[in-house]
Amino acid sequence: xxxxxxxxxxxxxxxxxxxxxxxxxxxxxxxxxxxxxxxxxxxxxxxxxxxxxxxxxxxxxxxxxxxxxxxxxxxxxxxxxxxxxxxxxxxxxxxxxxxxxxxxxxxxxxxxxxxxxxxxxxxxxxxxxxxxxxxxxxxxxxxxxxxxxxxxxxxxxxxxxxxxxxxxxxxxxxxxxxxxxxxxxxxxxxxxxxxxxxxxxxxxxxxxxxxxxxxxxxxxxxxxxxxxxxxxxxxxxxxxxx
Numbered sequence: 424x425x426x427x428x429x430x431x432x433x434x435x436x437x438x439x440x441x442x443x444x445x446x447x448x449x450x451x452x453x454x455x456x457x458x459x460x461x462x463x464x465x466x467x468x469x470x471x472x473x474x475x476x477x478x479x480x481x482x483x484x485x486x487x488x489x490x491x492x493x494x495x496x497x498x499x500x501x502x503x504x505x506x507x508x509x510x511x512x513x514x515x516x517x518x519x520x521x522x523x524x525x526x527x528x529x530x531x532x533x534x535x536x537x538x539x540x541x542x543x544x545x546x547x548x549x550x551x552x553x554x555x556x557x558x559x560x561x562x563x564x565x566x567x568x569x570x571x572x573x574x575x576x577x578x579x580x581x582x583x584x585x586x587x588x589x590x591x592x593x594x595x596x597x598x599x600x601x602x603x604x605x606x607x608x609x610x611x612x613x614x615x616x617x618x619x620x621x622x623x624x625x626x627x628x629x630x631x632x633x634x635x636x637x638x639x640x641x642x643x644x645x646x647x648x649x650x651x652x653x654x655x656x657x658x659x660x661x662x663x664x665x
Contacts, residue, residue: 454487454541456551456558463544468537475516475532475540481654482520482528485548488512491538492596492609494616497514506619508573509535509612511597515565520545525549536610585623586631590660592620593641597653606654614647 441528457464466489469475475486478498481596489509495508507530510516516532552559572595579588597607614632618625635641640657643649 434663444528447557453561454558456555457487457543457547462547462551464547465538465542467542468539469534471534471536473534473657475534475537476528476610478528478531480528482517482525483545483547485514485518485520485543486516486532487541487543488514488516491534491536492612493538493540494535495532496619497530499501506616508576509592509616511596511598513565514569515562516540518562518566518576521549535612535616542651567573580622585627586634587661587663588621589623589628589631590640592617592633593635593651593653594655594657594661596651598652599655601656604655606652608650608651608652611643612651 433494448617452458456462474492476482490512492620493510493514494506495510496504496506498504510532517528519529552562576593579591583591596609596612599607614625614628618628619630632641632643632647635657636643640654640660642652642654
C-alpha cells in the first residue's frame, strides 16, 4: 500500500499490508456490504508496530479493525507527539476521508498488536453510505459513540486522577461492561503508551499498575512481558470517592 511520503518526524515504515485470503467472517457481519464486488475493499494483516497511515498523508481510504489494537497519535507543529486514542475491533480508522475538504490524514495509526483490518477505498465507502441505510446507521452510531468516548476522555483529564484515568483506559481495552465477563485477557500494551494517553509519567503508570495487581484488579507477569488479565472489579477504582 502506498500512501505518499511520510513526514520527517515519523520514522516507522508503513505496513505492506499483505492481503489475507479466505478469512471467514463471523455472523452477523455489520460490514458485509463493504466486502461486495466493486466496492474496492481488501482484508489485510498487520504485525505489531506496522503503520496503516501517517499524519499529513493523502486520505484515500477507510480502515475497519476486525481484530487487534491500533493507537492513534498526532504530532504538533512544534514536533511533540501524543497518543490520543486506542482503537479496537469494531472501530473505523481514517474515516475523515469521506468528508469533503479533508484530503490529508490528521493522525497516525500504528498497530500495537497483531491486527486484521478491512481496507475500503474512499469511493466505495461513500457509495455504500449513500445506498445502504442500514450501514449508514451503523457508521453513524460509531461516529456518535466515538465522539462520546472522546468527551469522556476529556472529562477524565479535567476532573479525574491519573489512577482513575488509567483504570478507565484498561477497562476500555478489555471492553468490560456491567453485562460482560468478569475478566478479559488483552495483549500487552507498553506503559509508555498508557502514560501518553493518561497524561502522566511511565513511573506513575508502573506504580498504579503494581497497585492494581496487588489489589487483584489485574494480573500480569512480574517483568511485564506478556498479556494483561483485566478484571471487572477494576471499576471499583473509578467509583472511589464519588
